[in-house]
Amino acid sequence: MSALSNIRPATDEVIGQIAAYVSGYEVTSRAAWETAHYCLLDSLGCAFEALGHPEATKLIGPIVPGTFTPHGARVPGTSHVMDPVSAAFSTGVLVRWVDYSDAFYGATVIHPSDTFSGILAVADWLSRKRCAQSHAPCVVRDVLGAAIQAYEIMGWLALENNFTRTGLDNTFLGKVALAAVVTKMLGGTHEEIANAVSNAFIDGHALSTFRRVNTGPRKSWAGADAASRGVALALMAVKGEMGYPSALTAKQWGFYDVLFGGKPFVFSRPLESFIVENVLFKISYPAALHAQTAVEAAIRLHPQVEHRLDEIERVELWTHETCILMIDKSGPLHNFADRDHCLQYMAAIGLIFGELETRHYQDDVAVDSRIDALRGKMTVAEDPRYSREYLEPGKRTNANAIRVHFSDGTHTQRAEVEYPLGHRARRVEAMPLLLRKFERNVARVFAEKRAKTILAACADRERLALMPVHELMDLIVL
Numbered sequence: 001m002s003a004l005s006n007i008r009p010a011t012d013e014v015i016g017q018i019a020a021y022v023s024g025y026e027v028t029s030r031a032a033w034e035t036a037h038y039c040l041l042d043s044l045g046c047a048f049e050a051l052g053h054p055e056a057t058k059l060i061g062p063i064v065p066g067t068f069t070p071h072g073a074r075v076p077g078t079s080h081v082m083d084p085v086s087a088a089f090s091t092g093v094l095v096r097w098v099d100y101s102d103a104f105y106g107a108t109v110i111h112p113s114d115t116f117s118g119i120l121a122v123a124d125w126l127s128r129k130r131c132a133q134s135h136a137p138c139v140v141r142d143v144l145g146a147a148i149q150a151y152e153i154m155g156w157l158a159l160e161n162n163f164t165r166t167g168l169d170n171t172f173l174g175k176v177a178l179a180a181v182v183t184k185m186l187g188g189t190h191e192e193i194a195n196a197v198s199n200a201f202i203d204g205h206a207l208s209t210f211r212r213v214n215t216g217p218r219k220s221w222a223g224a225d226a227a228s229r230g231v232a233l234a235l236m237a238v239k240g241e242m243g244y245p246s247a248l249t250a251k252q253w254g255f256y257d258v259l260f261g262g263k264p265f266v267f268s269r270p271l272e273s274f275i276v277e278n279v280l281f282k283i284s285y286p287a288a289l290h291a292q293t294a295v296e297a298a299i300r301l302h303p304q305v306e307h308r309l310d311e312i313e314r315v316e317l318w319t320h321e322t323c324i325l326m327i328d329k330s331g332p333l334h335n336f337a338d339r340d341h342c343l344q345y346m347a348a349i350g351l352i353f354g355e356l357e358t359r360h361y362q363d364d365v366a367v368d369s370r371i372d373a374l375r376g377k378m379t380v381a382e383d384p385r386y387s388r389e390y391l392e393p394g395k396r397t398n399a400n401a402i403r404v405h406f407s408d409g410t411h412t413q414r415a416e417v418e419y420p421l422g423h424r425a426r427r428v429e430a431m432p433l434l435l436r437k438f439e440r441n442v443a444r445v446f447a448e449k450r451a452k453t454i455l456a457a458c459a460d461r462e463r464l465a466l467m468p469v470h471e472l473m474d475l476i477v478l
Helices: 013-024 030-050 084-096 112-132 140-158 172-185 190-202 218-238 255-259 289-305 321-327 343-353 369-375 384-391 424-445 448-459 461-466 469-475
Strands: 312-319 378-382 400-406 415-417
Touching: 013 140, 013 172, 013 190, 030 084, 030 112, 030 140, 030 424, 030 461, 084 112, 084 218, 112 140, 112 172, 112 218, 112 469, 140 172, 140 461, 140 469, 172 190, 172 218, 190 218, 289 312, 289 321, 289 343, 289 400, 289 415, 312 343, 321 378, 321 384, 343 369, 343 378, 343 400, 378 384, 424 448, 448 461, 448 469
Parallel strands: 312 378
Antiparallel strands: 312 400, 400 415
16 A cells, blocks of 8 residues: 655645635626525525424524624524524524525535525624724625525536435535635635635535435524534634645545545536526425425316315326435325425325415324325326426426326326426516515514515615615514
């Protein structure tokens, strides 16, 4: 066995590309800025909705109650004031809890909205700190610019690289992205950004155990955990902590050899603003990404089946390969996290109730015997066209179809939905509904007068972009 070389290598190309993008790329796409504005509002709205769930609120707040942080970051919809690492975790828990925030799918499915938790926490803390030192504050445009880049880094890595099949949870990509953009927000250099990114790649990463088998609520806080770690690594980098230039390519010990089967990452497009422009919003249903169209198809069939539930003999579902891998699930479902990642459960809710809301995953609904009875009559099959077009760059569908058969030999039509409502192909139809979703979520937390003030501030995109971040946060906390 030959001795290991201790010569410090050049920075891995991928790490260098990320650092160069964050430190030097200027976002000029109007569509990117407009969509990032919607992403921010939707992420905040999801956080407000999560405040109604005790399982989420028990996880947020300072680790040590009563801890005081000068110029601390706020957590939306709460009175918490914390250091930015802790605030990133708490905000991330809220944004992701109800699984209703935006997503993007390639070889790996991601939820880039996870990164708003770290960006908002750091921007709020920095803004307050700067004002205390008589310097210019951070403004919301800074948040949006960082988010565009964080979305892009996550999606660039996920588009053609299947981390799911390696057993890694997709949330680690948020850690990588936040390590990069937060280092830039903190004034870090190109080298410091590369150092932070290298440390993010060699960090400990969550396994997808909690998302694939024995599904549990960790899937709702894993993104928050990754986000807070990304912020911590960025803070270390700007203090001078060294990086590891061959974190990906080092033989035997690098990410590629240890965690990615020895294969390098594959890319087909440069780092720009493609991901945020093509992000998928969840507008109608708090459901796993791949089930969005299945729920829509089931609800279309609801009027034909609601009075014939006891006559249903079987239900056919057609979907794509990735959906089958992710959420085709039989057997007992033990908690809300199990249910909102079960294709058959979500389809059954749509067929029985003609709607799907967060409450449908709770125990008091799940005990309805009709749900499991209907699940037991379902068969799931891959439609090769759906699998092909799911990954086809010009289409990127997320198709599902359902047909219900009755005991008298009759059946419904095959209800097919190729693009979910939040897909870019349905943007015109979707955006007014996205704003209504935000309005509903604001009203869950704030009294009418404050709610009107928040909605007015957020509706004016140009005005909001110039608002100091700490003023926005003061507006949306208790």
